[in-house]
Amino acid sequence: MANNIIDVRNISFKYDDANKNAINDLSFSIDEGEWVSIIGKNGSGKTTLINLLDGLIKSNNGDIIVDNLKIDNKNLGDVRDKIGIVFQNPENQFVASTVKEDVAFGLENRQYNISKMHKIVDNSLKEVDMLKYKDSNPSKLSGGQQQRVALAGVIAILPKIIILDESTSMLDPKAKKVIINLINKLRIKNKLTVLSITHDMNEIQYSDRVLLLKDGNLIKNISPLKLFNELDDVENYGLEIPFSEKLRLQLKKNGFNIGNNYINDEEIVKWITQYYSKM
Structure with missing residues (x-):
């Protein structure tokens, strides 16, 4: 049985200059190893929630x-x-003139010895297939x-x-998919828990669970x-239906027996291929 690695208990938060709460009596738990996406339109409370989870701000009541x-x-x-954050614009995270020095920054702050630090840096860069760029200037790399x-x-x-704080939003679809697949691989290998703030509904297909926020309230878990299937009007929540889901709905409307649940791009391609292979 999985253990809760995050347990949010009745938290609320209001900014000093605001007329209403940014977060309203929120409660949920996340299991170790889960990938959970946090979605909702601007102003729904996503960023505030992440800042609360990282301890950057303190809730007015409740516990995390x-x-x-x-x-x-x-x-x-x-x-x-225990928490690492990957932001929307990676250049804002860079603090050094070479890749290896930048990756080493967090280790230096934790006072790792030099030999151990070099080994960890090389292993980490190897994990993300960037070891050959370790002497490069990170600002000269692609997104x-x-x-x-x-x-x-x-x-x-x-x-x-x-x-992941909108960490793939500035990438093209191909690069985005590569990064998401890489993160999922690392999650499984290292038993990591992933929280992803995203506006990209295609990205949620990788999640085990989705938390939908609106006006600081948890609408769906x-x-x-x-x-x-459970949202009457997704646009009301600032969401855009993924292309694969639009296609599934249209196929179903036209009489195809494609099932009642959302499927991702790979699954719908597989379904179409199998359908026509039987003809």
Whole structure:
């Protein structure tokens, strides 16, 4: 049985200059090793929730437990050691003039010895297929390569939780898919828990579960397979139906027996191939 690595208990948060709460009495738990996507339109509370989970801001009430540690002043440093964040623009994370120095930055802050640090840096870059670029300037790399470097810097510190803060939104579809597949591979290999903030509904197909927020409220806590079947009007929540789901709905409307659940791009291609191979 999986253990809860994140347990959110009745948290609320209101910014000092706001008229209403950004987060309203939120409760949910996330199991170790899960991939959970947090979705919703701008202003729904996604970024505020991530800042609460990382201890950057403190909830007005309620508790957040991360790997059996309550987020408070006493445990804040230990909690942050368990969490790595990959941001939307990786260039904002770079602090050094070479890839290897940048990946080493978090280890230096944790006072690793030089020989161990070099080994971890090389292993982390190898994990993301960027070892041959270790002497390169990260600002000269492509967007997909920069995200790989940012990811290497995160996995180097051995977090239990990786937060993806719109981390693929600036990539083209091909690079985006490569990064998402890489993260999923690392998640499975290293038993990581992944939280992904995203506006890309194609990306949720990789999730075990989806948390849908609206105005700081948790509207849905559901599998991606069921999400679109249980939303009467997804546009009301700032969501766009993925192409594969639009195609499935149109095929079903036209009388094809394609099933009632959302399927991803690969699955719908497989279904179409199998359908026509029987003709």
